[in-house]
Amino acid sequence: MKIFIRITALVAAIALLALLLFGRHFTLRGASHTVLAASQPKAASTEPQKHILYWYDPMHPAYHSDKAGIAPDCGMALVPMYESKTPAEQASAETGAIHMPKSQQRALGVRLTMVEEESVSRTLRTSGVVTADETRIAHVHVKTAGWVEEVYANFVGQLVRRGQALFTVYSPDLVATQQEYLIARRGQQQLGNSQFEEVAKSSQSLMESARERMKLWDLTDKQIADLDRTGQVSKTITVYSPVSGFIMDRKAFPHTSTAGDMELYIIADLSRVWVTADVFEADLPYVKVGQKAVIHFPYAPGKTIVGRVGYSYPVLDAQTHTAKIRIEVANEGLVLKPNMLANVELTIDYGRHTIVPAEAVLNGGTMQTVFLARDDATFEPRQVTMGATVDGKTIITSGVKKGETIVESGNFLLDSDTRLNAPMDMGGAK
Numbered sequence: 001m002k003i004f005i006r007i008t009a010l011v012a013a014i015a016l017l018a019l020l021l022f023g024r025h026f027t028l029r030g031a032s033h034t035v036l037a038a039s040q041p042k043a044a045s046t047e048p049q050k051h052i053l054y055w056y057d058p059m060h061p062a063y064h065s066d067k068a069g070i071a072p073d074c075g076m077a078l079v080p081m082y083e084s085k086t087p088a089e090q091a092s093a094e095t096g097a098i099h100m101p102k103s104q105q106r107a108l109g110v111r112l113t114m115v116e117e118e119s120v121s122r123t124l125r126t127s128g129v130v131t132a133d134e135t136r137i138a139h140v141h142v143k144t145a146g147w148v149e150e151v152y153a154n155f156v157g158q159l160v161r162r163g164q165a166l167f168t169v170y171s172p173d174l175v176a177t178q179q180e181y182l183i184a185r186r187g188q189q190q191l192g193n194s195q196f197e198e199v200a201k202s203s204q205s206l207m208e209s210a211r212e213r214m215k216l217w218d219l220t221d222k223q224i225a226d227l228d229r230t231g232q233v234s235k236t237i238t239v240y241s242p243v244s245g246f247i248m249d250r251k252a253f254p255h256t257s258t259a260g261d262m263e264l265y266i267i268a269d270l271s272r273v274w275v276t277a278d279v280f281e282a283d284l285p286y287v288k289v290g291q292k293a294v295i296h297f298p299y300a301p302g303k304t305i306v307g308r309v310g311y312s313y314p315v316l317d318a319q320t321h322t323a324k325i326r327i328e329v330a331n332e333g334l335v336l337k338p339n340m341l342a343n344v345e346l347t348i349d350y351g352r353h354t355i356v357p358a359e360a361v362l363n364g365g366t367m368q369t370v371f372l373a374r375d376d377a378t379f380e381p382r383q384v385t386m387g388a389t390v391d392g393k394t395i396i397t398s399g400v401k402k403g404e405t406i407v408e409s410g411n412f413l414l415d416s417d418t419r420l421n422a423p424m425d426m427g428g429a430k
Contacts, residue, residue, distance in 0.1 A: 054080075098379055102376060110409065112405050113408035116355055118355060119351065126277045127342070131274045136268060140267065141261075143218060148264075153252075155247070159245070168236040170236045170237075174214075175235065178227060185207050245268045273328075274329075279312075291309045294306055297342055368383065369415070385399055
């Protein structure tokens with residue numbers, strides 16, 4: 001029993017000694033760490049403390065507050081707006097420029113491009129139809145009442161030549177005029193050498209008046225010469241074609257009556273024709289008289305005919321808001337026929353201009369903006385004036401110049417960032 005008590009006392013002593021030794025070690029180690037931490041000076045913050053100008057709602061940047069809190073509209077915490085400290089930051093705040101590292105640019109897909117200057121043109125394509133040249137259309141009438149006797153040009157579409165006989169007509173007035181002329185001519189022959197000057201002049205005047213009346217009623221010089229030669233009145237008078245062309249309409253039939261207001265033939269010279277095409281009102285300022293037009297016809301794929309714009313009609317169609325233009329073309333071989341469809345191409349030349357990609361311009365309706373790259377990471381919004389947009393490129397008349405670098409893609413994200421970082425420009429209640 002004594003031995004057991006001694007062993008127990010020895011174990012207890014050993015345990016107490018171990019506890020004392022390990023406890024002191026932890027205390028010294030903790031103390032040393034405390035002393036070490038206390039001996040090392042606290043690192044000074046290199047981040048300058050910026051002054052808070054106001055607090056704003058991140059969802060509605062127009063809302064400002066003088067202190068932190070919760071936005072009344074969306075329930076989100078208000079975000080502080082700090083004042084600029086550095087000259088670069090101050091300049092950026094004044095111009096609206098923003099800073100975006102290259103890594104962030106790559107993540108957002110920001111792509112840069114250079115402003116260029118080049119000649120701008122585009123092809124205006126429209127449809128048209130072939131029509132007869134209205135200045136080359138002849139309308140055939142007789143100037144006195146009568147009856148058609150014989151008809152030589154007797155179907156629509158017939159090709160006739162200038163001076164070719166069309167039909168003969170019997171007119172009592174024409175017969176009477178011929179008789180009057182023959183009487184006046186005989187009187188002039190008898191009294192033309194009279195010793196009385198007034199008598200001679202009167203006979204000459206009557207003959208000339210009768211001749212002039214026949215001319216006014218469209219008797220040709222040859223017909224009058226035949227009347228002088230034969231001295232015989234012709235019962236019928238032949239009417240000849242005044243032009244070479246195709247008969248477009250015919251109302252002259254044998255043994256039918258006619259009057260002075262009746263149109264007997266319409267003859268069109270189709271050696272030159274018009275192509276009338278529709279142009280939208282927005283494109284009309286760029287279409288000029290004398291401008292070259294290239295015309296394609298469905299009947300002959302691959303074949304083109306070149307013409308010139310001869311006239312721009314002054315009235316727009318109320319439904320389509322298009323105006324017609326007239327293109328004059330030579331009809332070689334008479335292959336172009338009225339009412340034939342055509343495809344028309346007009347080259348519009350805008351001249352030499354400063355251009356940027358169309359997607360580089362943010363069009364706000366009343367204001368157009370591009371983002372100018374001041375350096376690799378700083379972008380400044382620049383207001384510009386737009387011209388026409390052609391094939392994905394926009395003409396810029398003011399705001400940027402050749403050689404400057406702008407944002408081509410990702411400008412919408414930059415614009416959003418600018419608006420969030422400069423809410424004071426939007427106004428609002430504090």
